[in-house]
Amino acid sequence: MHRYQPGTGDRQRILEFLGLGSVEELFTPIPQELRIGELPLPSAMAEEEVRRILGEMAKRNVTAEEMPSFLGAGVYRHVVPAVMDAVLSRAEFFTAYTPYQPEVSQGTLQAIFEFQTYVCLLTEMPIANASLYDGATATVEAVLMAARLRPDKRRVLVSRALHPHSLATLRTYAAAAGLELLELPWGEDGRTQLDGVRPDEAVALVVQSPNVFGVVEDLPGVKAAAGEALAVQVVSEATSLGLLAPGGRFGFDVVCGDMQAFGLPASFGGPHVGFFATRKEYLRQMPGRLVGETVDADGQRAYVLTLSTREQHIRRAKATSNICTNHSLMALAVTVVLSLLGKRGVRELALASHAKAEYLKGLLRELGDKLPLAFPQSSTYNEFLLLHPEPERLLATLAQEGILAGVATPRLASYLPAGILVAVTEKNTREECDRLAAALRRVL
Amino acid sequence: MKARTLRQREKLVFERSKPGAVGYQLPKLDVPLPDLQATLPPTGVREEVAGLPELSEVDVVRHFHRLSQWNYSVDEGLYPLGSCTMKYNPRINEELARLPGFAQVHPLQPEEQVQGALQLMWELEQALLAITGMARVTLQPAAGAHGELTGMLMIRKALQERGEARRTVLIPDSAHGTNPASAVFAGFTVKELASTSAGTLDLAALERELASGDVAALMITVPNTLGVFEPEIRRAADLLHEKGAFLYMDGANLNAFVGIASPGKMGADALHINLHKTFSTPHGGGGPGAGPVAVSSRLEPYLPVPVVEKRDGKFFLDENRPSSIGRVRSFYGNFGMLVRAMAYILSLGRDGLRAMAEAAVLNANYLRKALSPYYHLAYESPTLHEVVFDDAWQKSAGVNNMDIAKRLLDYGFHAPTVSFPLVVHGALMVEPTDSESLEELEAFVQAMAAIAQEAKENPELLKTAPHTTPVRRLDEVRAARRLVLRYEPQSSGE
Numbered sequence: 001m002h003r004y005q006p007g008t009g010d011r012q013r014i015l016e017f018l019g020l021g022s023v024e025e026l027f028t029p030i031p032q033e034l035r036i037g038e039l040p041l042p043s044a045m046a047e048e049e050v051r052r053i054l055g056e057m058a059k060r061n062v063t064a065e066e067m068p069s070f071l072g073a074g075v076y077r078h079v080v081p082a083v084m085d086a087v088l089s090r091a092e093f094f095t096a097y098t099p100y101q102p103e104v105s106q107g108t109l110q111a112i113f114e115f116q117t118y119v120c121l122l123t124e125m126p127i128a129n130a131s132l133y134d135g136a137t138a139t140v141e142a143v144l145m146a147a148r149l150r151p152d153k154r155r156v157l158v159s160r161a162l163h164p165h166s167l168a169t170l171r172t173y174a175a176a177a178g179l180e181l182l183e184l185p186w187g188e189d190g191r192t193q194l195d196g197v198r199p200d201e202a203v204a205l206v207v208q209s210p211n212v213f214g215v216v217e218d219l220p221g222v223k224a225a226a227g228e229a230l231a232v233q234v235v236s237e238a239t240s241l242g243l244l245a246p247g248g249r250f251g252f253d254v255v256c257g258d259m260q261a262f263g264l265p266a267s268f269g270g271p272h273v274g275f276f277a278t279r280k281e282y283l284r285q286m287p288g289r290l291v292g293e294t295v296d297a298d299g300q301r302a303y304v305l306t307l308s309t310r311e312q313h314i315r316r317a318k319a320t321s322n323i324c325t326n327h328s329l330m331a332l333a334v335t336v337v338l339s340l341l342g343k344r345g346v347r348e349l350a351l352a353s354h355a356k357a358e359y360l361k362g363l364l365r366e367l368g369d370k371l372p373l374a375f376p377q378s379s380t381y382n383e384f385l386l387l388h389p390e391p392e393r394l395l396a397t398l399a400q401e402g403i404l405a406g407v408a409t410p411r412l413a414s415y416l417p418a419g420i421l422v423a424v425t426e427k428n429t430r431e432e433c434d435r436l437a438a439a440l441r442r443v444l
Numbered sequence: 445m446k447a448r449t450l451r452q453r454e455k456l457v458f459e460r461s462k463p464g465a466v467g468y469q470l471p472k473l474d475v476p477l478p479d480l481q482a483t484l485p486p487t488g489v490r491e492e493v494a495g496l497p498e499l500s501e502v503d504v505v506r507h508f509h510r511l512s513q514w515n516y517s518v519d520e521g522l523y524p525l526g527s528c529t530m531k532y533n534p535r536i537n538e539e540l541a542r543l544p545g546f547a548q549v550h551p552l553q554p555e556e557q558v559q560g561a562l563q564l565m566w567e568l569e570q571a572l573l574a575i576t577g578m579a580r581v582t583l584q585p586a587a588g589a590h591g592e593l594t595g596m597l598m599i600r601k602a603l604q605e606r607g608e609a610r611r612t613v614l615i616p617d618s619a620h621g622t623n624p625a626s627a628v629f630a631g632f633t634v635k636e637l638a639s640t641s642a643g644t645l646d647l648a649a650l651e652r653e654l655a656s657g658d659v660a661a662l663m664i665t666v667p668n669t670l671g672v673f674e675p676e677i678r679r680a681a682d683l684l685h686e687k688g689a690f691l692y693m694d695g696a697n698l699n700a701f702v703g704i705a706s707p708g709k710m711g712a713d714a715l716h717i718n719l720h721k722t723f724s725t726p727h728g729g730g731g732p733g734a735g736p737v738a739v740s741s742r743l744e745p746y747l748p749v750p751v752v753e754k755r756d757g758k759f760f761l762d763e764n765r766p767s768s769i770g771r772v773r774s775f776y777g778n779f780g781m782l783v784r785a786m787a788y789i790l791s792l793g794r795d796g797l798r799a800m801a802e803a804a805v806l807n808a809n810y811l812r813k814a815l816s817p818y819y820h821l822a823y824e825s826p827t828l829h830e831v832v833f834d835d836a837w838q839k840s841a842g843v844n845n846m847d848i849a850k851r852l853l854d855y856g857f858h859a860p861t862v863s864f865p866l867v868v869h870g871a872l873m874v875e876p877t878d879s880e881s882l883e884e885l886e887a888f889v890q891a892m893a894a895i896a897q898e899a900k901e902n903p904e905l906l907k908t909a910p911h912t913t914p915v916r917r918l919d920e921v922r923a924a925r926r927l928v929l930r931y932e933p934q935s936s937g938e
Contacts, residue, residue: 002796004532004724005803010882014810023802026809027704029673029826034705040574044793047536054787058545060560062553071550074774081468083505085542091519092512095533098730100525101849101859103913104516108729111511114457117930121495127929130730133586136774144629165774172748172770176597176631216488245490258774267541268561269551269775270586271732283927289730294923297908297916300453306923312589312625313864317634322625325587329728332508339457339504340467343496352473358483359475379484395554407552430474 002044062404064266068432069404070360072383072423073212073412074135074163074236075269076261078349079427084263084336094329102304103296108328109303112291115331118338122241122346123255124248125277129288130305131331132274132323135258136169139206139234141276141287141321142254143170146204146230147179148285148320155180155202157229159192161211163236164413170206179203190215190375190385192222199227208234208257209244212412214357214383214421215375216244223250230254237261238275239425240381242350254278263337264330273330284310287321352426353382356433360424363437370444374417383423385409391420394443401439403432454510458931461497467504495933514914515729516858522884524811526830526861526873527620527669529699529721534791537724537784546783551775555760561779562759565752568736568786575789575797576698576715577708578738582747583777588696589622590772591716591735592663596630597769598714598739598746599661599690605767608688610660614653616645618670618865623663623694632660639867643670643823650680654687665694666710667701669865669873671808671827681711690714690742698722699878700805700829703798713740723785734781748772803878804829807885811874814889818896822868830875832868838896841903845870848895850917851909855891 001007011023020026045053064077071077088094092107099105099112112130119128132138143156158170160183167183174181182202187193190213199205205226209217214237223231233247235257247255260272278286284307292306312319341349361384364371374385388394391408398405406420424433480489499507516523523530541547549561569581585591596613603610613627616637624634635653640646645664653659662684667673674680681691693712699722707715719725719734727733739747749768750761761776792800805828812821812831819833835845849859849872861873876885898905910916 002792002799004534004792004796005799005878006807006881011803011806013882014806018806018809018813023806026805026826026828027701029675029828030701030705031675031678034678034709036577036704036706036709039703039794039797041571041789041794041797044796045790047791050536050787050790051540053790054540054564054783055543055545057560057564058540058543060563061545061549062557063544063548064550065544065548069550071552073552075550075552077550079468079470081501083467083501086505087508087512089538090509090512091533092515092517094538094726094728095517095519096515096729097518097523097525097528097530097727097858100861101516101853102918103850103910103915104514104853104858105729106514106914107511108515110454110456110514111508112730113929113931117456117458118496120930121493133590133732134774136771137586137590163774165771168771169773172597172772173629175770176600176629178631216485218485218487220487242493243490244484244488249490250487265542265547265780266550267547268549268558268779269777270773271734271778271780272774273732290929292923293928294919294926296918300915302915302918304918304920304923306920306927306929309924311621313621315625316621317624317628319621319625319628322589322593322622322629323587324589324620324622325727325731325733327586327728327732328730329726330732332729335457336504336508339497339499339507340501341496342461342465342467342498343492344466344498345468345470346496347492348470351477352470354480354483355473355475355477358478379488381484392554399554399557404550404553408554411552426470429471433475 064404067402067404070406070422070424071404073407073421075266076237076423076425077427078239078261078263078425080263081337081340083340084333087336088329088333093332099305106302109291111332111335112328113303115335116291118335119275119277123246123277125255126280127283128275128277129286130291131326131328132276132288133327134272134274135234135236136166138256138274138276139166140170140173142232142256143204143206144177145282145285145287147177149282150203153201153203154178155182157182157184157197157202157205159184159207161186161192161213162208162234163212166234189378191217194221194225197225199225199229202229204230204232206232206234208236210237210240210381213375213385214380216379216381219247219250223252237381239350239353242346243354244381259334262334264333271327271330273327273334285320288323288326349426353424356428357382357424360433363433367440367444371440374419382425383421385419385421387417387419389418391418395420397443398439403436403439405436454507456931457507458497460499460503460507463498465498465500467499467501521857522876522880522888523858524860524874524876526875527696528861529875529877531724531877532879533724533726534788537787540787541780541783559759562752564786565782566754566759568782571789572717572736572738575702576738577706579741580744580747581736581738583736583782584748584772585735585737586773586778587731587733588716588718588735589626591737592622592626593629594748594772595692595714595716595737596627598743600630601746601769602743603660610658612658613660614662616664618668618867619663619665620694627663642825643672645674645676645680647676647680651683654683659689661690661692663692663694665696667697667828670823670832671830672825673828677710696721697829700801702801704801713743719781719785724788725781725784732778732781734778800878807876807880810885811876815892818893830873833872834868835870838899841899843899843903843906845872847906847909848872851895851906852891853910854912857888857891
């Protein structure tokens with residue numbers, strides 16, 4: 001028998017209890033024509049063998065541990081406090097199921113209630129859900145909620161300066177929902193062009209800020225342009241919320257996105273964690289799970305999944321979303337990181353990221369026309385676009401110099417200006433910035 | 445009875461805040477601070493985020509440590525949540541997912557820098573193809589429900605390319621709630637099919653519905669949520685295909701027949717696989733999951749982009765698929781969960797996987813027989829990996845399935861799934877999984893038998909249960925009526 005399964009003794013005793021000669025007798029309901037022979041897979045492996053095989057695969061990847069990295073574009077490399085993984089590694093958290101029995105799930109429930117509170121504080125929105133899959137699907141859920149709230153309209157105004165994966169995901173879902181996307185171009189300043197926008201026909205106006213170019217959008221202007229349509233801010237670099245005023249301050253209807261930047265590993269793109277915050281009046285149309293406060297039979301405060309009448313297991317075809325499993329453990333990780341950073345740390349981390357990005361930007365300005373900033377006059381948080389006709393070749397050259405210098409925009413979408421997106425965080429040292437600038441001076 | 449252990453009440457993290465406490469130190473700032481007035485828009489800058497707490501590292505560790513102690517988990521014991529399939533989560537999987545070569549890899553590094561990550565995805569796809577007998581797999585969906593939606597979007601796209609506007613998706617009444625929700629979000633209208641008295645698909649009803657020509661697909665779980673194998677599944681697939689419709693298979697219960705039968709032979713066109721249910725990825729108190737979708741050659745052109753391909757020994761991401769439904773999320777999937785599933789498949793191997801299905805079915809049938817003297821079996825049909833009882837024998841004492849579930853918590857076990865599937869009134873759905881030893885199963889049966897006795901002699905004990913858990917039964921109505929969804933200083937309860 002396998003080490004993860006009970007022994008042959010148990011098996012024999014159960015067969016005897018059931019009065020069976022073999023396990024096969026239990027499978028008689030499966031017709032023979034559906035049966036298969038031996039699986040074409042290797043035989044069982046020892047832990048050490050599995051460790052060797054996957055360890056070798058892991059070694060075939062270059063990691064940000066090996067050389068300075070300036071990659072962002074939706075996944076950001078910030079500090080990861082050791083406490084985060086220590087908490088996540090507690091079996092009481094990671095081997096628990098969805099808290100359907102609240103009396104034995106208060107740990108998860110209270111942590112998620114805290115996550116919801118953190119999301120509200122960061123976004124300055126009144127309510128937030130227990131998490132979604134990622135920023136792209138959170139963006140979709142915002143649009144679908146807007147469509148439910150404005151059932152007579154089918155148009156969505158969406159910035160083309162969204163992360164291209166979010167925009168592409170939105171296109172996929174919108175087609176099925178019968179929604180028409182009107183994509184708003186960016187202007188010479190890298191911000192979404194809002195002139196001539198016709199919000200009266202739209203369910204929502206969706207922008208990302210900072211946007212895919214790292215440029216901070218004019219949120220009050222977006223809110224004004226949205227009119228009766230729901231104003232939606234997508235946040236991809238969540239640590240920016242430590243420095244930049246969020247949509248909630250300007251009357252936005254939804255602030256959503258991804259919280260990966262608060263200490264989640266890149267993990268080749270997932271799992272990260274989507275978040276969704278909105279106004280109280282949209283509560284009944286919100287997607288996803290919600291944790292609420294209540295009391296137990298003794299009157300002591302406790303937490304429970306609530307308003308599940310919106311959800312698929314109760315409402316089925318009429319649910320506000322099809323989501324069931326969310327990204328609870330990643331929400332817990334973010335909750336731990338935010339608790340450690342606290343009031344000062346959240347601000348200091350954002351300030352340091354911004355400061356280092358500005359420092360590097362300053363160095364790169366000296367390169368002039370060889371590698372110009374795409375939007376030199378615009379405010380950015382910690383990421384910016386440098387124009388270059390052959391970004392992949394440039395990145396390959398810099399990788400040879402021992403630097404992961406950024407993301408080539410053609411990798412994201414063909415409609416973006418060709419260049420490299422450079423992201424800087426508090427983890428990047430001044431020396432790394434100097435090295436990148438020096439390498440660029442050499443190779444350009 | 446499980447004793448209350450060393451458990452302390454724990455305030456919310458916000459209530460523990462102490463002015464001046466710091467939980468983390470950032471590296472020293474080695475560049476000048478910019479003039480924010482100059483670098484950021486005037487409306488854009490905020491001060492410190494109001495309401496964030498201040499705690500020391502010790503405070504934070506204690507806080508979450510204490511919270512963790514209020515959770516039941518699969519490492520604690522049997523977690524008989526039917527259809528949720530809570531099995532052991534091997535530790536080696538956790539170690540491997542955290543290797544820097546997996547965890548510290550950025551998804552947008554050039555392909556030549558991430559050959560190992562792409563290889564893992566490619567090999568996991570090959571393994572899932574071997575297991576399912578399908579044509580291709582997308583690893584992107586973040587969870588089972590996301591997989592359902594992805595599969596249904598592919599069916600929609602296939603119909604569109606054929607120039608057909610079929611609207612109806614048929615779903616048996618025993619299905620998971622995600623099935624109808626996903627079908628609707630993919631743009632379809634749902635029609636529910638009543639199950640037969642044996643709890644299985646009504647083939648005659650399927651034929652009648654197919655006559656309309658409007659049926660896009662049947663969404664069905666195999667074995668179904670009663671644990672009953674659908675004996676006519678291949679016939680259903682043939683009928684659907686003859687009429688130009690598709691078979692969507694909910695793979696939530698794949699763990700019942702891995703290595704024994706294949707969805708490919710059953711005629712499935714799309715099948716999502718909940719990696720945590722069959723392939724041991726942890727559920728994390730509600731996620732993340734991963735819901736790869738395996739498809740037949742009929743749906744292969746419509747897979748979401750990108751797919752991982754291999755050419756001349758090199759792996760690459762193919763975004764150029766003209767008939768694709770497009771993207772369904774950021775990047776390529778919940779990669780960390782894919783690493784864990786791959787480690788599990790390698791650990792079990794061909795024999796271990798089959799033995800897993802056998803152990804799951806054996807354990808479930810043990811519980812079926814051992815519990816039947818005490819609880820009413822909802823359906824007599826033979827069952828595979830899970831079995832559904834109901835509260836019919838306890839109702840006369842005024843005790844319902846929820847009371848039984850809550851009382852079980854006092855005995856130190858998690859409860860079975862209650863009130864699902866909807867076709868069974870007062871359902872108690874039990875799934876032990878392959879992980880459980882006979883000793884653990886016997887202890888569970890003893891607890892359930894004792895509760896059945898208590899239901900007769902002292903029903904009040906059940907109705908007021910649980911009595912020994914960190915909190916007692918919750919007022920769920922109050923939670924929904926007097927909504928408190930976040931901490932606010934003035935509403936502080938304690």
